[in-house]
Amino acid sequence: MIVNGIERPEASDPRRLLSDYLRHDLGLTGTHVGCEHGVCGCCTILFDGRPVRSCLLLAVQARGHELATVEGLAQPEAPMHPVQQAFKECHGLQCGFCTPGFLMATVAFLREFPDPSDAEIADAIAGNLCRCTGYANIRRSVRRAAELSRQA
């Protein structure tokens, strides 16, 4: 499988969750785990470009697929991705635990809806829980991310 553009070895344990594989075998701990039952969205990654919950997949199911995690959004020395930048500008995170999931969901959403309405934004992130921000600044962040992405 390919993760953030790099070919990675297969998971050895057939029952290993994809989220555990990414976090603990590859050390990509930016993908978080908030429930391990598919509701919170903290573990959202892109699977062949589509947002999926990595806690609901086994690592072996990713064989032959292309995955992207939050670490792949921008190279360490490069400026942040417009979506990351927007979340910073709009104070779209507090504890930051839900954030990677929101970022990945937003990246996928804006590819399909580069100029979304407010209702579309709320719907697009309504699969991700945040316990800190009360969402207002996350909605603003997504709106700002759309602006920044269009400028980019």
Next chain:
Amino acid sequence: MTTRLFGERVQRLEDERLLRGQGRYTDDLGNGALECAFVRSPFAHARIHSINATAARALPGVVAVYTAADVPFGDLDLPLLIPHPQLTHPRTQKCLASSIVRYAGEAVAFVVAESRYLAEDAADLVEVEYEPLPAVVTPERSAKAENLVHADVPANSAADVTQAVGDVDSALARASHRLRRRLRLERSAAQPLEARAVWARWDAVEGRLTVYDSTQSPTSIRGGLAVLFGLPETSVEVIAPDVGGGFGPKIMLFNPDELLVPYAAMKLGRPVKWTEDRREHFTAVTHERAQVHEVDFGFDDGGKLLALDVDFIHDAGAYTPYGLILPIITAAQLPGPYRVPNYRVRFRDLYTNCTPTSPYRGAGRPHGCFVIERVMDAIAAELGLDRAEVRRRNLLQPGDFPYSVGTMWQDGGMAVYDSGDYPELLRLALERLGPKPEGDNIGLGLAMYVEGTGVGPYEGAHVQVLVSGKVVASTGIPTQGQGHATVFAQVVADELGVSVEDVTVTSGDTRRFPWGVGTFASRGAVMSGNAMANAARAVAEKAKRVAAEHLEADAADLELAGGEVRVKGSPGRSLPLAVVSILSNPLRYAFGGGDEIATQFQPRPRPGPPLAEGEEPGLEATGYYSPSPGSTWAGGCHAAYLRVDPKTYRLEFLKYVVAHDCGRVINPMILEGQIQGGVAQGIAGSFYERLLYDEEGQLRNASFMEFLMPYATEIPDVEMVHLETPSPLNPLGIKGAGEAGTIPVAAMLASAIEDALGVRIDEMPLNPNRLFELTR
């Protein structure tokens, strides 16, 4: 001085790391550590006849299985954190239960294995023989005491406390109007998105224990572990790295894992990590909110409240590790922003066979607010008066401060409001809210609140200017998203005249700052903010003393600005802070540069030893802040227009306004984030979430699938108006704000729904089904 950063919308310094996926939450660390799983009681109340771990121990990959009999602290009661003379029957749980379990989820055995997967396999193999006992589930049932939670606690009552101000009985008898209400709040849970986690390693050569803990109070955990393991405190390090939300249940409760993980690491000589899963978080981690209040009140024809008599029962759950704090807070600040001349409050803290309770954002305050605000609305309804007008007639006035409520406060003193302007808050909220929109089923909700914040005893901070001129600062309290790295940097940067990017703040790491209390009760900004200011001021004074010698000026004529110490009014005469830092340590710096100015061959203007008497080397200082008993009291008003769909009973917020006053504001952007988040948690707990225990004491909805937390589609944008009445109690004039968003939401929603549907609301949380029933 350069532009002040205090009060500015400074963007957060911690964000970039978190946005790039480079956060360090406890489970992100310690790869390769042994992993663990708990065996937890499936029964709410049962006697344990036997525990057999033979099969579990035999499973390949299992390193150890601990039961109470296997650990030296197996018989020890976990700490009672806040004893109280009136807490007559405190009970705390054992680390691992061996003879009796009192809630479903109580820990019975602890498995350590090569991986979490194997640990869970082994946990399934531990055989425990239980004899179920009758479970006591609601506080009402507990009050009846048909069954006991603890055989030696009569009436299931941990405490029975009464306080009174004035003469309630005669005032009630004389009042021209008198009403009674029974107001009930249900259990709820904080549910931070990061559950709890602990990772420990033991360095046998140095005799040092290092613990990473997703806690709100690493300093307290360190103190407790040092005593438990007989180590000097200096040999125990506890670090709260990034913490994914706290909201109360991560306060230093000494959960079983906080003892067992370090113990296993020491015993096994390998790093050990435990990460809680969501299902166990639901039952193993403390809840809050369940209270039932019998309220009797009298008022005059003008709507003035004359007497208030409240008798309430608090659902403590199975144990009381946090003492009486929750009911004490409710009782103390129940009168809210109103003058209540005759007030009597009695509470009983009752055991049930449910998960124990401890503070959750609001911590007893939402309950008190719900009671007094329901009373205000009831008076308005009874007399046919406007709800805002009734409040206006009862509010304390700006000239009334300091105002003593006459009740005992959580810091051991009396509840005394320090400052505020409540009528103005009401006015500001209503002004911003504007006229009611046209349409059916629209309600106006209104609720006011006070919040005792910034409780002591103290916090401290350390600030140091490095030889690079950069500044490092640290404090004992950790952050769970409140932006400590930014707001404390703002405070320090102002005092030292440097830019905010030059200040790096570490919080919640006992290696960097070993003293402190914790992040809870809206105390972080008040306590550590003022400690930071004290420390930074001491550094600034020192910088002036050191620079004065070299600038041949009087220290009093110097100022810190633009990263320099300079003579006021003579811009040419200055020294960069970096150089002052070098000078403060009479030594040579091989790589730092600037050694030519600090060398002993450089003539010094001042005779005597290189380090002046009484002076310490290094441009650094430690500062503390400890308030004299008394909290800073924030206040505010929530007002909203809400539409209730007459068919689905869904809520639609048309407008939600918060007018609030938390004294001087360090960073309005962060403050607004706290309030918006607090309102969301308030709405969540008032209309969506509820913990459903059945008769047997089983939590029936212990997952995010059935415990409905709202998403972005349910929570409105909150409009905010700031009023700043500086607190006279601390140098920065600030008050806490962490809980302000949550406290009045239940009361406000009750008020709005009552107005929209015309049904009386006496309980929280509600949901569409319940509204449907109430309107039948």
